Amino acid sequence: MTTPDHQSPASQPPVPTPKDRIYRSPSALAGGVLLLLVVAWLGFDALFQGHGRTPWLALAGMILIVPLVIAFTLRPAVFAGEDRMRVRNPFRVISLPWGQVASLRSGYSNEVVAKSGRKYQLWSVPVSLRARKKAEMRKSRAAADAARGAEPTRRTFGFGGMGGFGGTGGTGLATGPTRAETDQVMDELRELLERHGEAESAQGEVTVRWAYEVIAPALAGAIVFAVLLATG
Structure with a gap:
């Protein structure tokens, strides 16, 4: 056998x-x-x-x-998979196959634009102008440090980084991401669109359901x- x-x-x-x-x-x-x-x-x-x-x-x-x-x-939430993204807003649920997504825009609000021209706001990915400003400041500081050939400056504090006296370190901004968190989310969604937009399984029609x-x-x-x- x-x-x-x-x-x-x-x-x-x-x-x-x-x-x-x-x-x-x-x-x-x-x-x-x-x-x-x-x-x-x-x-x-x-x-x-x-x-x-x-x-x-x-x-x-x-x-x-x-x-x-x-x-x-x-x-509010955004669900992003290989075939489509589903946008759950306060009163509607929009399902968009990647093949029907024309672009993802970031301005004073984040939104997805369908190939039909319809725009849908992403309520769960709000824009924070303050976070953008902080990220731009970190980016500028990192670029200045790189131009000087120096290591990025970092603030440290006493008591294990929890604040207080006895701190040591530089006077620059604390190191951190050079992109706001919601802008990073939009970058990930654009990457998914670029990767799966032409896939056969990512085609279909946009559907909108009222909540x-x-x-x-x-x-x-x-x-x-x-x-x-x-x-x-």
């Missing part, structure tokens, strides 16, 4: 599909959690301690506010809140 030296193609294990890269805003996530805690604290206090119409107004207000807070802070799971409860809360105010 002989044993085959190789397996047939049908018996080969499937090749795992690479996971999508996920881009979200850490500051938006932190702000969203904080806002939800405040809304929950004030809302439940009014629900259980309020009198008359106050609990109903608090309930309607929470139904209105909570979905909006989630929509603008926790929900009714956010819109419906927010609209219901707004209607109930308006009725309570009007009948008060």
Whole structure:
């Protein structure tokens, strides 16, 4: 009895599909959690301690506010894979095959431009002009150090870099990235577009889906809140 030296193609294990890269805003996530805690604290206090119409107004207000807070802070994300990018904005989800992406633009906001000419803002990749300015300053300092043939200057501090007295080191800017974090994200997305834009699996149509799971409860809360105010 002989044993085959190789397996047939049908018996080969499937090749795992690479996971999508996920881009979200850490500051938006932190702000969203904080806002939800405040809304929950004030809302439940009014629900259980309020009198008359106050609990109903608090309930309607929470139904209105909570979905909006989630929509603008926790929900936005960009999912980038080999075949397409999916943009999850507050009220819409846009799926763009790389073959339908014309460009990725960075200005006062980051956006993806489809070949049809439609533009979609990337809510989860906000532009930080302050971060850009800091990165440009580091880049200029690094270029000046390179021109002098010197090592990049670095600030160090006492107590293990946590600040305080007894620090030693240069007077220049602390070394760090010469590109703002969100600009680096856009560079990665452009790299994916360049690598997969012509692939056969990256072709298709752009689809846009409205986030009714956010819109419906927010609209219901707004209607109930308006009725309570009007009948008060």
